[in-house]
Amino acid sequence: xxxxxxxxxxxxxxxxxxxxxxxxxxxxxxxxxxxxxxxxxxxxxxxxxxxxxxxxxxxxxxxxxxxxxxxxxxxxxxxxxxxxxxxxxxxxxxxxxxxxxxxxxxxxxxxxxxxxxxxxxxxxxxxxxxxxxxxxxxxxxxxxxxxxxxxxxxxxxxxxxxxxxxxxxxxxxxxxxxxxxxxxxxxxxxxxxxxxxxxxxxxxxxxxxxxxxxxxxxxxxxxxxxxxxxxxxxxxxxxxxxxxxxxxxxxxxxxxxxxxxxxxxxxxxxxxxxxxxxxxxxxxxxxxxxxxxxxxxxxxxxxxxxxxxxxxxxxxxxxxxxxxxxxxxxxxxxxxxxxxxx
Amino acid sequence: xxxxxxxxxxxxxxxxxxxxxxxxxxxxxxxxxxxxxxxxxxxxxxxxxxxxxxxxxxxxxxxxxxxxxxxxxxxxxxxxxxxxxxxxxxxxxxxxxxxxxxxxxxxxxxxxxxxxxxxxxxxxxxxxxxxxxxxxxxxxxxxxxxxxxxxxxxxxxxxxxxxxxxxxxxxxxxxxxxxxxxxxxxxxxxxxxxxxxxxxxxxxxxxxxxxxxxxxxxxxxxxxxxxxxxxxxxxxxxxxxxxxxxxxxxxxxxxxxxxxxxxxxxxxxxxxxxxxxxxxxxxxxxxxxxxxxxxxxxxxxxxxxxxxxxxxxxxxxxxxxxxxxxxxxxxxxxxxxxxxxx
DNA sequence: CTGAAAGCGCTTACAG
DNA sequence: CTGAAAGCGCTTACAG
Numbered sequence: 001x002x003x004x005x006x007x008x009x010x011x012x013x014x015x016x017x018x019x020x021x022x023x024x025x026x027x028x029x030x031x032x033x034x035x036x037x038x039x040x041x042x043x044x045x046x047x048x049x050x051x052x053x054x055x056x057x058x059x060x061x062x063x064x065x066x067x068x069x070x071x072x073x074x075x076x077x078x079x080x081x082x083x084x085x086x087x088x089x090x091x092x093x094x095x096x097x098x099x100x101x102x103x104x105x106x107x108x109x110x111x112x113x114x115x116x117x118x119x120x121x122x123x124x125x126x127x128x129x130x131x132x133x134x135x136x137x138x139x140x141x142x143x144x145x146x147x148x149x150x151x152x153x154x155x156x157x158x159x160x161x162x163x164x165x166x167x168x169x170x171x172x173x174x175x176x177x178x179x180x181x182x183x184x185x186x187x188x189x190x191x192x193x194x195x196x197x198x199x200x201x202x203x204x205x206x207x208x209x210x211x212x213x214x215x216x217x218x219x220x221x222x223x224x225x226x227x228x229x230x231x232x233x234x235x236x237x238x239x240x241x242x243x244x245x246x247x248x249x250x251x252x253x254x255x256x257x258x259x260x261x262x263x264x265x266x267x268x269x270x271x272x273x274x275x276x277x278x279x280x281x282x283x284x285x286x287x288x289x290x291x292x293x294x295x296x297x298x299x300x301x302x303x304x305x306x307x308x309x310x311x312x313x314x315x316x317x318x319x320x321x322x323x324x325x326x327x328x329x330x331x332x333x334x335x336x337x338x339x340x341x342x
Numbered sequence: 343x344x345x346x347x348x349x350x351x352x353x354x355x356x357x358x359x360x361x362x363x364x365x366x367x368x369x370x371x372x373x374x375x376x377x378x379x380x381x382x383x384x385x386x387x388x389x390x391x392x393x394x395x396x397x398x399x400x401x402x403x404x405x406x407x408x409x410x411x412x413x414x415x416x417x418x419x420x421x422x423x424x425x426x427x428x429x430x431x432x433x434x435x436x437x438x439x440x441x442x443x444x445x446x447x448x449x450x451x452x453x454x455x456x457x458x459x460x461x462x463x464x465x466x467x468x469x470x471x472x473x474x475x476x477x478x479x480x481x482x483x484x485x486x487x488x489x490x491x492x493x494x495x496x497x498x499x500x501x502x503x504x505x506x507x508x509x510x511x512x513x514x515x516x517x518x519x520x521x522x523x524x525x526x527x528x529x530x531x532x533x534x535x536x537x538x539x540x541x542x543x544x545x546x547x548x549x550x551x552x553x554x555x556x557x558x559x560x561x562x563x564x565x566x567x568x569x570x571x572x573x574x575x576x577x578x579x580x581x582x583x584x585x586x587x588x589x590x591x592x593x594x595x596x597x598x599x600x601x602x603x604x605x606x607x608x609x610x611x612x613x614x615x616x617x618x619x620x621x622x623x624x625x626x627x628x629x630x631x632x633x634x635x636x637x638x639x640x641x642x643x644x645x646x647x648x649x650x651x652x653x654x655x656x657x658x659x660x661x662x663x664x665x666x667x668x669x670x671x672x673x674x675x676x677x678x679x680x681x682x683x684x
Numbered sequence: 685c686t687g688a689a690a691g692c693g694c695t696t697a698c699a700g
Numbered sequence: 701c702t703g704a705a706a707g708c709g710c711t712t713a714c715a716g
Contacts, residue, residue, distance in 0.1 A: 011469050013693055024703045029695055037701055056469035060411065061693035063402040064708045074451075084432050085633055097451050101459070106450045106471075109416075109439050117443070127353050127398035129448075236637060269639060291427055295578060295637065297611060355709055366687045371711055379685055403709035406692045686716085693708105700702085 012053040020049035032057060070105055072318060073130040075121065077112045077137040077144050086234065086262055087291040088307055089136075092158065095311025096134055103319065107134075118144055126151040132318045134158070135168075154321035156314045159204030160329065169327040171313040175205045178303040178334035179212025182257050182285045185301070185336055187220050191255035191283055195228040197242040197267060199259040209259045209287065228253065232263045239266025247274055254282055255342065261286040261293045264300055268341065283342035289335075298340030306332050354395040362391035374399060412447055414660060415472040417463065419454045419479040419486050428576065428604055429633040430649055431478075434500065437653025438476055445661065449476075460486055468493040474660045476500070477510075496663035498656045501546030502671065511669040513655045517547045520645040520676035521554025524599050524627045527643070527678055529562050533597035533625055537570040539584040539609060541601040551601045551629065570595065574605045581608025589616055597625040597684065603632045606642055610683065625684035631677075640682030648674050 014032075018025045023042050031038050031046045038046070049055070063069050074096055076084065097107050108130060112118045122144060125133060132154035135145055148155050149168050160172040186194050196213045199206040210229070217224055227250045232238040239258060243266065246253060256271075258264035264286035268278050276282050278298055286293060286302035293300035313330050321327060356374075360367045365384050373380050373388045380388070391397070405411050416438055439449050450472060454460045464486060467475060474496035477487055490497050491510050502514040528536050538555045541548040552571070559566055569592045574580040581600060585608065588595060598613075600606035606628035610620050618624050620640055628635060628644035635642035655672050663669060 014695095015693080025694080026696080026703060026705095027701085030702085033695075039701055042701080056465055058406070058469070058693050059471060060402045060405040061708090062695075064400070064406055064710085065693080065695045067708075069402065071450075084436055085429065087427065090427060090432070093451070094453065097453050098455075101453070101462075104462075106452070106466075108413075108448045109435070109451050110448070111436065111439050111443070113440075120443075120446075123398055124448075127400070129401060265637060273639070292637075295607060295634075297615070356711095357709080367710080368687060368689095368712080369685085372686085375711075381685055384685080400709050403692090404711075406694085407709080407711045409692075687714105688716105689714090690712090692710085695708085696706090698703105698705090700704105 011058070012055045013058065014055070016053050017046065017049045017055045020053055021045040067128070069129055069131050071108055071130050072100060072105055072322075073108045073110050073121075073125055073133045075110045075112065075125075075133050075135050075137070075144070077118065077135070077142055086260075088288055088305070091290075091307040092136070092311050095308055096315055099312050099315035103315075105319075112144065122147050125153055131322045132156070134314050134318060154318055155327075156318045156321065157204075158310065158314060160208070160331070162202065162204060162207070167327065169317050169321060169329065170204075171310050171317065171330045171332065172204065173305045173310070173334050174331050175208035175334075176212040176215070178287065178305075179209040179257070179259075180216050181334070181336050182287070182303050183213050183216035185338070186255045186257060186283055186285055186342060187216065187222075189255075189279075189283055189342060192222060193228075193250070193253045194222070194255040194257060195230070195246050195250060195253045197230050197232045197239060197246070197256060197258045197263055199232060199234050199263075201231055206259070213257055225250070232259065234260050234263060236262050236266040239263030240270045241266075243267040243270035243274075247271075247276075255285070256282060257285045257287075259287050261288040261290045261300055261302055264302070264341075265292055265296055268296055268298075268300075279340065279342050285342045287334075289337050293337070293339070301339045301342040302337050304335040304337050306334070353400070354397045355400065356397070358395050359388065359391045359397045362395055363387040409470065411471055411473050413450055413472050414442060414447060414474045414476060414664075415450045415452050415463075415467055416476045417452045417454065417467075417478065417486070419460065419477070419484055428602075430630055430647070433632075433649040434478070434653050437650055438657055441654050441657035445657075447661075454486065464489050467495055473664045474498070476656050476660060496660055497669075498660045498663065499546075500652065500656060502550070502673070504544065504546060504549070509669065511659050511663060511671065512546075513652050513659065513672045513674065514546065515647045515652070515676050516673050517550035517676075518554040518557070520629065520647075521551040521599065521601075522558050523676070523678050524629070524645050525555050525558035526562075527680070528597045528599060528625055528627055528684060529558065529564075531597075531621075531625055531684060534564060535570075535592070535595045536564070536597040536599060537572070537588050537592060537595045539572050539574045539581060539588070539598060539600045539605055541574060541576050541605075543573055548601070555599055567592070574601065576602050576605060578604050578608040581605030582612045583608075585609040585612035585616075589613075589618075595624060597627070599627045599629075601629050603628040603630040603634045603642055603644055606644070606683075607634055607638055610638055610640075610642075621682065621684050627684045629676075631679050635679070635681070643681045643684040644679050646677040646679050648676070 014025050014028050018028045100107050135157040155168045157170040198210045230242040230245050232242045258267050286300045289302045289304035293302050356367050356370050360370045442449050452463050477499040497510045499512040540552045572584040572587050574584045600609050628642045631644045631646035635644050
């Protein structure tokens with residue numbers, strides 16, 4: 001390490017290591033890239049030299065040479081920006097960061113709020129600055145996803161894309177099965193007049209959870225009353241609005257299945273303010289098992305989404321795709337977590 | 343754009359632009375880097391050529407050449423990992439990402455959970471992979487911060503470092519002033535037996551908020567009863583524990599100032615479960631004005647931390663430092679937000 | 685104001 | 701198994 005005029009140390013290069021080890025730079029590079037065609041003696045010498053010099057590869061140089069960037073983007077597109085206020089987001093972002101770190105791959109966080117952002121980021125990504133994209137976007141037919149795919153960028157989305165022609169990979173929870181299980185649980189608790197607050201129906205998860213709810217009503221021989229279903233927006237305030245509407249158009253409900261914990265918080269709050277007791281008067285079941293679930297009284301009974309596994313799978317699939325594998329979809333099971341609200 | 347064997351498009355290079363514009367690559371580069379010493383004619387030709395070719399600079403090549411990476415790290419170190427579950431974290435992370443995006447600088451998210459992580463990331467950073475670091479670490483004398491600084495890496499921390507010898511920049515809220523204002527508010531509401539749940543006292547903000555509380559007790563001629571002060575950990579469950587202890591060692595309190603909203607949620611919950619009404623029996627004041635503040639009933643009266651400004655300042659200061667400016671500290675004012683809990 | 689050329693630190697056929 | 705050398709796409713003194 002020499003010191004440059006500005007006081008910052010100049011890191012050792014592959015050249016320093018080669019000199020130290022008494023081999024050529026090519027040999028050092030080969031050692032760095034898997035160690036094929038490197039003799040034991042050379043390997044030892046290089047290992048020692050690396051330790052001695054404190055050498056760390058210059059990724060810019062490597063990237064320039066290989067054409068790979070060895071980094072990936074975590075992209076949040078506009079319609080899902082509110083997800084940022086959702087505790088699930090943290091779990092997902094954190095999981096992805098950690099799993100990537102194990103492969104020594106940095107994560108670039110990208111937020112596409114405006115159309116301008118979208119254009120800028122699409123350009124950035126398609127210019128080869130990242131090897132692939134972890135996409136959080138609930139928008140059906142997100143233009144970004146389409147553009148990225150058509151540019152050949154490896155991509156894994158969180159949530160099952162709506163529409164048929166999804167040409168990209170995704171990882172999702174078993175939304176329909178999970179919804180079924182929750183509604184069955186509500187019925188097992190003796191509830192018969194079960195309402196539902198759905199997520200946006202044009203976003204992944206939305207229609208499937210609603211379908212699961214309907215499946216079980218039919219299965220149990222319960223009537224399908226349109227007054228029982230209200231569309232929400234995955235926000236707490238949306239839950240409050242939904243509960244108010246439900247209370248006015250179907251005041252006799254004895255349970256509500258809410259498609260997200262955050263909305264469920266709003267629902268419980270509004271219900272309690274209106275004088276209803278949860279779960280005695282009205283049972284409430286959520287979806288997610290986010291940190292929010294245990295933040296209220298009564299603690300929320302909910303369907304656990306395996307966000308830890310979801311992030312692990314997203315990373316695994318993205319790396320596989322970067323390595324040349326074809327896109328695929330993965331569905332992970334949810335799990336009923338019974339607490340106090342239902 | 344030509345198409346390579348693997349089907350991915352090969353992006354145009356500066357060479358393509360130069361050919362298209364009928365100038366040398368040097369001229370294109372000069373145009374790209376500020377446009378100095380470029381004639382109007384050349385400028386126009388280059389602009390047209392860039393548009394026509396869809397050219398985007400290859401940052402790896404640029405970085406290799408300049409020695410700058412044009413990216414920064416957002417680093418969360420171990421003691422503060424729990425911050426990840428704090429809604430404030432999102433606001434901060436998001437703000438930093440957005441402000442950096444305006445300068446076209448990507449943010450690399452880094453989590454240092456273990457000692458291994460710390461070593462790996464320190465190496466990564468000091469090897470010139472990023473130009474600077476936005477640090478979220480509440481640990482006094484964080485070894486990472488010290489190492490980074492001694493390696494000459496530009497660094498801006500969130501929160502005022504404890505200890506005297508802080509050689510790095512920071513942005514913090516006016517913790518002591520804010521605490522004072524909240525306690526004065528409690529007193530103005532007629533409260534006299536005011537308890538406090540502090541943050542960790544070995545972390546930024548902790549001691550200052552406690553000091554502010556004490557300032558006002560003295561100022562109001564109120565006694566300093568050790569039974570009134572309990573140390574928390576910035577988590578919701580920590581708030582619950584603290585409230586339980588308070589209730590047993592000082593059952594006659596009529597107000598609690600809690601050093602964070604998340605802890606305040608736990609405090610309110612425990613208070614209510616014990617049969618106390620908030621704010622009638624016991625008023626509760628929080629700190630942060632995070633999303634959590636309005637998630638409970640009664641809505642939390644709290645001190646607003648200007649996280650939007652904090653992130654803006656952090657980015658501004660980091661870029662200034664990268665450009666050669668000396669480190670500095672910035673303190674931003676807080677603001678009382680009166681809701682229902684006090 | 686502009687071009688030719690060196691150099692940034694790697695990887696990777698190519699010859700041996 | 702190994703070395704010499706070309707090449708990745710930029711920037712930046714240097715000459716003009």
